[in-house]
Amino acid sequence: MLPEPANCPLCGAAAERIRSSQLRGFRYTCPSCGSFGIESAALAGLIASASTRQDLARLRAFGHLPLIQRDKQGIRVGPCRV
Numbered sequence: 001m002l003p004e005p006a007n008c009p010l011c012g013a014a015a016e017r018i019r020s021s022q023l024r025g026f027r028y029t030c031p032s033c034g035s036f037g038i039e040s041a042a043l044a045g046l047i048a049s050a051s052t053r054q055d056l057a058r059l060r061a062f063g064h065l066p067l068i069q070r071d072k073q074g075i076r077v078g079p080c081r082v
């Protein structure tokens, strides 16, 4: 499947995304935020806080692909396990 142009849901920059059934959403590659996964459920109405982007940077520093999910508490960022 080919990447498609899309604005980054975190910072709004021109980015690319590719649909991923494993992630149940998309994998984005943003020039500013880097690569991360996001579930479709989290993408709808996402308001990314500064802490969300800090979590992404921290996970990437440890060599993980960050995955953004939504649960009952709200937006959660964790390491992608697929």
Ligand SMILES: [Zn+2]
Pocket: 008, 009, 010, 011, 012, 013, 015, 030, 031, 032, 033, 034
């Ligand atoms: Zn971005």
